[in-house]
Amino acid sequence: MAASSSRGGGGDDNEPYLLGFLVTKIVGLKHYKGIVSGREKVTLVREPLNQYDDNAIAVHNRRGVKVGHIEKPIAGVLAPLLDSLLIPDAVGIVPKVPSSKYGGKPFKLVCQVHIFARPAAADIVKEAIKDKGLALIYPRHAEFSLSESAFVQEETKRSDQDVDKLFALVGKDGDCKIEPMDAPGDVVLSALFEHQKEALGWLVHREESCDLPPFWEEDTDGGYKNVLTCQDTKERPAPLRGGIFADDMGLGKTLTLLSLIARSKAPNVGGKKAKGAKRRKIDDDAEEASRTTLVVCPPSVFSSWVTQLEEHTKAGSLKVYMYHGERTNDKKVLLKYDIVITTYSILGMEFGQEGSPVKDIEWFRVILDEAHVIKNSKALQTQAVTALNAQRRWVVTGTPIQNSSLDLFPLMAFLKFEPFSIKSYWLSLIQQPLGKGDKAGLSRLQNLLGAISLRRIKDTESGSKSVIALPPKTVVACYIELSAEEREFYDQMELEGRNKMLEFGDRDLISRNYSTVLFFILRLRQLCNDVALCPLDMKSWFPTSSIEDVANNPELLKKLASLVDDGEDFDCPICLSPPSKTVITSCSHIYCQTCILKILKSSSSCCPICRRSLSKEDLFIAPKIQHPDEDGLGSLGSDKPLSSKVQALLELLKRSQKEDPTSKSVVFSQFRKMLLLLEGPLKRAGFNILRLDGSMNPKKRSDVIKQFAAIGPDAPTVLLASLKAAGAGVNLTAASTVYLFDPWWNPGVEEQAMDRVHRIGQTRPVKAVRLIVKGSIEERVLELQERKKRLISGAFGRNGGAKEKKELRLEELRMMMGL
CATH class of the missing domain: 3.40.50.10810 (Tandem AAA-ATPase domain)
Structure with missing residues (x-):
């Protein structure tokens, strides 16, 4: 949670401003890989499902790698204030990293936690901190000028060079x-x-x-x-x-x-x-x-x-x-x-x-x-x-x-x-x-x-004046530990994938197996959700040779077609949109039919990814994927243990319902099969659910949205939705909590999904929860999201030509594999 804004007075009367800072310590450094340098701004991440402390606040460095936790007494004070939105944001700064005479990592690090609050909530926040015997250092305090507060404010201003700027x-x-x-x-x-x-x-x-x-x-x-x-x-x-x-x-x-x-x-x-x-x-x-x-x-x-x-x-x-x-x-x-x-x-x-x-x-x-x-x-x-x-x-x-x-x-x-x-x-x-x-x-x-x-905005995050009074929105990450069995299987699969990437070695071979690598990444992401989403036969995940050819290989055709069918965020590399009339080339790459035919009419007549020569005879229409019966899939696994992520979602939903029985939630996933798998556990837990996905026609989608908005004792309380079906132009203000069950490549798509709930007509504070599996490809997807945000920010960086974009794609693939 990075700072939304800072000020020393003036501005919008409801704009969060820097109230002061607390001096605390980051502990548990030896348990995590993340390191920080002096004057580094760190991100504070709430971990409400932490098995040791439900007030836990993790600390991540600039690269998104976990460093440690805020010490327990301070976290116990800040966590309720963050969860209740009395503190819209808190920013951590590590002023100095002590050198260790033994050369290892220090056991603790001093951290200044800068607290931002809206004027209306400032007195409540001050009182809560004072009651716990903590010293909040205010801007008028003598020590304030010696702190890193000026650096925080400068960094906050710098981070605001986005689309609204x-x-x-x-x-x-x-x-x-x-x-x-x-x-x-x-x-x-x-x-x-x-x-x-x-x-x-x-x-x-x-x-x-x-x-x-x-x-x-x-x-x-x-x-x-x-x-x-x-x-x-x-x-x-x-x-x-x-x-x-x-x-x-x-x-x-x-x-x-x-x-x-x-x-x-x-x-x-x-x-x-x-x-x-x-x-x-x-x-x-x-x-x-x-x-x-x-x-x-x-x-x-x-x-x-x-x-x-x-x-x-x-x-x-x-x-x-x-x-x-x-x-x-x-x-x-x-x-x-x-x-x-x-x-x-x-x-x-x-x-x-x-x-x-x-x-x-x-x-x-x-x-x-x-x-x-x-x-x-x-x-x-x-x-x-x-x-x-x-x-x-x-x-x-x-x-x-x-x-x-x-x-x-x-x-x-x-x-x-x-x-x-x-x-x-x-x-x-x-x-x-x-x-x-x-x-x-x-x-x-x-x-x-x-x-x-x-352009006008709903809130004051960019420093601009809000055009309409909407309840606040907060976004938190909930980090999940896999079970021992899940972890063993996931680590084994990821290791196999890395070894295969290393086998490919040079960029040419990676390019020639581009779709296969994407297929493997898709399977890793599905593993984070539920093993039931993907086949357990590891051999089916990998190419049989260094360069695959789909000619006379219907199984490979079907495998690559499922790459588009299983997830919603696969784009044609030419038009950067979901493929229409999906075509698979003999060299195992996936395009829109119109896009690749246009390429073949040009003088190059070769695959844009691997540069292999292509003709119309090398193009294959992707076979249709047969979906199992929806009702049967919804009850699948009733006798099997739930995945760690599904258990975490159920716990969060139960907690939310206990706090407010009338509240409604939307659970977004890009995997349609995952939405179907969630139906059984949620129904057995007593939730009245609806589903909204891309297989429905416009009238059916409209009916579902109307049903979800109904109130009463038998009204639906949870909507299972695909981002493709409900990510744009859809009003879901009946809900006040959003769960992003799996992260997307494009942060803008996630923002759109959250704003289906946080929009005109919303009367409650909105909370969005990202469910992220620790030590997995999902953390690297978050890193990629931050990278995309940085490209949009400031002067937008260099856009580059086709060669640079190709290099970027390959670099992203290696990044996803942790290489």
């Missing part, structure tokens, strides 16, 4: 003068929050303003000049109608967008005027022709749009067509609707087809919901949405940057925001200066985003 200029110039706007009362029945009214005013202003596009100025001779590219023109550049709506997840962006659509819909013949807002004036015949808005979103968000329409709009006031499954090819039919909703994958599939009506229409407005999906500019679905014809174009996402600032380029390309929509300009004006640490690149990017973006 990048959006720091948003709304600070002209946008702050834009008047809030009410939704049309004859269509939208729900009252908007103040921040939604402000957003609606901003959206309408962006669509209707006749201002020059950003970076264009009028010359004294009546011409126009772009101050970045020095381009001159006599014709006035067309206004940029649209932009990036990047409000934090859970701030009600969908309702705000429905209000925008309602405002511009065609008025009913002889109908009433909009209440509370004037209907948009349409100025020319071309705009009269169509007022249809195309909404593009992932399948999981379909249910959210349907639910929002049902809950917030007058029945029948907005005509909606679901362009999904069986669908019309007549564009005149689509233009009769106010809203057409479709998915990125459908647009990608139709991009190369003749007769797609979506491509032929000039849409009044296109909205890309969860737009971070198009982060790869080469992906077919990205090209498809960029090619759409539209008068107004909106990018909507709470996570505009997931890996690096390069994620923003496809958004600019879709918005047609020249010159940034042209890759060479993006690279020369933004990307390359950022990579060199040139402040000009960051300044341009901030000004660019400030001109066309709106």
